[in-house]
Amino acid sequence: MTTSSGDAPAFDYGTFSFGSKEEVLEKAKEYWNPGKTQFWSDAGVPLVIDRREEYFLYDMSGKRLIDVHLNGGTYSLGHRNPEVVQAITLAMQHFDIGNHHFPALARTALAEALITTAPASLTKVIYGSGGGEAIDIALKTARHTTQKRKILSIVKAYHGHTGLAVGTGDDRFSKLFLSDRPDEFPHVPFNDLEAMEAELRGRDIAAVIMETIPATYGFPLPNPGYLEAVKKLCEQYDALYIADEVQTGLMRTGELWGITKHGIEPDILVTGKGISGGMYPIACVLVSERCAGWLTEDGFGHISTFGGAELGCIAGLKSLEICNRPETRSMVHYISDFIGTGLREIQATYPDWFTGIRQNGVVIGLEFSHPEGAKFVMKRLYENGVWAIFSTLDPSVLQFKPGLLLKPDLAEELMDRVAVSVGQAWNDVRGVARRSA
Numbered sequence: 311m312t313t314s315s316g317d318a319p320a321f322d323y324g325t326f327s328f329g330s331k332e333e334v335l336e337k338a339k340e341y342w343n344p345g346k347t348q349f350w351s352d353a354g355v356p357l358v359i360d361r362r363e364e365y366f367l368y369d370m371s372g373k374r375l376i377d378v379h380l381n382g383g384t385y386s387l388g389h390r391n392p393e394v395v396q397a398i399t400l401a402m403q404h405f406d407i408g409n410h411h412f413p414a415l416a417r418t419a420l421a422e423a424l425i426t427t428a429p430a431s432l433t434k435v436i437y438g439s440g441g442g443e444a445i446d447i448a449l450k451t452a453r454h455t456t457q458k459r460k461i462l463s464i465v466k467a468y469h470g471h472t473g474l475a476v477g478t479g480d481d482r483f484s485k486l487f488l489s490d491r492p493d494e495f496p497h498v499p500f501n502d503l504e505a506m507e508a509e510l511r512g513r514d515i516a517a518v519i520m521e522t523i524p525a526t527y528g529f530p531l532p533n534p535g536y537l538e539a540v541k542k543l544c545e546q547y548d549a550l551y552i553a554d555e556v557q558t559g560l561m562r563t564g565e566l567w568g569i570t571k572h573g574i575e576p577d578i579l580v581t582g583k584g585i586s587g588g589m590y591p592i593a594c595v596l597v598s599e600r601c602a603g604w605l606t607e608d609g610f611g612h613i614s615t616f617g618g619a620e621l622g623c624i625a626g627l628k629s630l631e632i633c634n635r636p637e638t639r640s641m642v643h644y645i646s647d648f649i650g651t652g653l654r655e656i657q658a659t660y661p662d663w664f665t666g667i668r669q670n671g672v673v674i675g676l677e678f679s680h681p682e683g684a685k686f687v688m689k690r691l692y693e694n695g696v697w698a699i700f701s702t703l704d705p706s707v708l709q710f711k712p713g714l715l716l717k718p719d720l721a722e723e724l725m726d727r728v729a730v731s732v733g734q735a736w737n738d739v740r741g742v743a744r745r746s747a
């Protein structure tokens with residue numbers, strides 16, 4: 311079996327030796343991850359992603375899906391964005407990941423590009439190979455800067471699964487590996503300033519870490535003035551403010567960084583996912599001069615062979631440049647208006663079922679009245695050629711994340727498919743309720 315797209319040579323599927331999709335699923339259970347593989351089969355999404363391009367994924371069966379999961383914005387610029395592919399392909403004739411101990415052209419250039427487009431408080435960049443590692447770097451940096459150990463996050467936060475990051479998130483993931491440390495990682499409810507101040511009052515918190523809009527919790531929007539007040543509390547009680555922009559950065563809110571819409575200059579900002587254009591893993595931590603002390607005290611303080619890999623930096627330079635283009639910004643504003651209007655129309659048809667829309671640019675959460683409503687919608691969307699995922703920490707909410715460069719005709723097709731799927735899922739939910747009555 312071979313497939314090709316454009317002028318590219320066909321991929322040689324002989325690299326693998328699978329006779330069928332069923333065989334891949336069986337072997338994935340046997341050799342890879344039985345829990346995950348079974349979960350998706352049970353959820354009615356037996357997807358084995360094969361070819362991918364633009365905003366399309368193709369299952370091994372050939373079924374085409376419009377991708378509005380985008381792995382949290384990793385594919386904001388589309389799958390295999392041709393400009394990013396070209397930049398890396400050319401770079402591979404000359405570079406590899408590089409040697410992380412030395413200064414490098416690509417690492418320095420991406421750091422400069424990030425700092426010149428970031429909030430003015432940020433002056434230096436530290437690299438990781440993925441979001442979790444970058445969050446760990448941010449937390450280590452906060453601890454070094456303040457010489458305090460505690461990190462405050464919100465209940466149902468999600469900052470990744472690495473050593474320190476996992477402690478800031480939901481018990482489901484930290485307890486599994488005996489990594490819950492409530493003494494070092496207290497959590498307070500989102501949008502609750504009193505609870506936050508109560509924790510900060512002891513002045514023993516190194517940093518508050520906040521997703522600008524908590525993604526895995528289903529994108530609940532911060533109350534007006536909430537993030538601004540959190541930043542003020544941080545200043546009052548000598549804690550740093552870490553903005554996790556892994557899902558909200560890179561123009562998804564219609565601004566390069568969601569946090570700037572709140573007029574906040576964070577002490578530390580973390581970006582990942584989309585910065586690689588989905589082509590080469592990389593993540594970046596932008597820090598203020600005050601927080602950059604350890605880079606001078608011991609520049610080898612954080613070592614990561616793949617952190618700041620040069621091919622990743624080249625992907626990052628191109629992705630950042632595309633995100634910063636005025637036409638990309640206009641497109642995001644157009645698409646978010648178009649999709650917001652379409653969603654409100656669908657919602658008006660099913661007010662008892664499709665109960666809310668959380669939206670900031672193309673960061674969107676759809677609320678349903680059943681506690682697991684988003685799983686029903688996800689299944690119907692899949693059948694109807696759209697891939698969108700439920701929110702892990704609140705499955706009543708569907709994450710809906712259209713691409714920055716989505717073309718109007720595809721956006722229209724997408725909304726037609728969403729309208730049908732939302733209606734079908736409502737029937738499914740009522741059917742289940744009737745059967746169990």
Ligand SMILES: Cc1ncc(COP(=O)(O)O)c(C=O)c1O
Nearest residue numbers: 440441442468469470521556557
């Ligand atoms: C807001 C946020 N921060 C951090 C991470 C961790 O990133 P990674 O999965 O690349 O480790 C994620 C991943 O989904 C995320 O959504």
